[in-house]
Amino acid sequence: MRLNITDLRRTQGSRVFVTLVPLAVGLVLARFTGVQVDLVVPSLLAAVMVGVIQQALP
């Protein structure tokens, strides 16, 4: 079965995979690497990613 990523938003249950699961993953990653990685690396990652994907803005 082919997964259409836009379908992830369409049901309330699937919002868990878009919101809570990534949030939990981020919290767990920070628990083990937070002090070493600092706050700059995730901010830089966000800066690059959003700067690129904003090209798709209508």
Add this chain to the structure above:
Amino acid sequence: MVIMITRTRVLGFRTDALFAGAIFLAVSVLVGAVAGATLGAAGQLVAMPIRGVVGVSALLAIAVAAVSRRLPWQLERETSIRWLEYQDWRTAAYNSASLSLGFATRIGFWMFYLVPIGAFMTGSALKGTLVYSIYGGARSVASLVLAAAAMRSAHITDRVLNLYVSLRTVGDIAFFMLAGYLVGATVTLITGGLNAG
């Protein structure tokens, strides 16, 4: 956005897209650097426990909003068409400055908010400069690449625009993961500092 770049004239020739691109990139990095330095310096003025609480509170408020709202808080505004009338370096510079700030036009993705909040939370003008100028640079380089591709194929812009809905979901996933990371790392820093104290 693509039209802004391809219509820009810097020296008055049709072949000066390279100069326009250079201005576009330089202004975006410069404006991003100023915005980032301001936010980083503001963070520097606030001591860590309070800065962390402010940053985490902002992240949590945006995360709650992102769960319930499809589109981010944003100005429903596009890049000014009037800038096309200049037909000189100002078209590239104004457009680039607007894009580099991010919030001056539509944002489209909740993940954008990690840029200003992240710049503030670093608590350093230098690190804030790095974060925001990288955002401006990434956005302008991607715009230039898309503009160059659009000159070769007229359909490329439509194809990229068609990706918006899918990319919004990808952006949401990345936003929540990185926001969770920032919250977790900040809490670790605060509690570590408190325990050490």
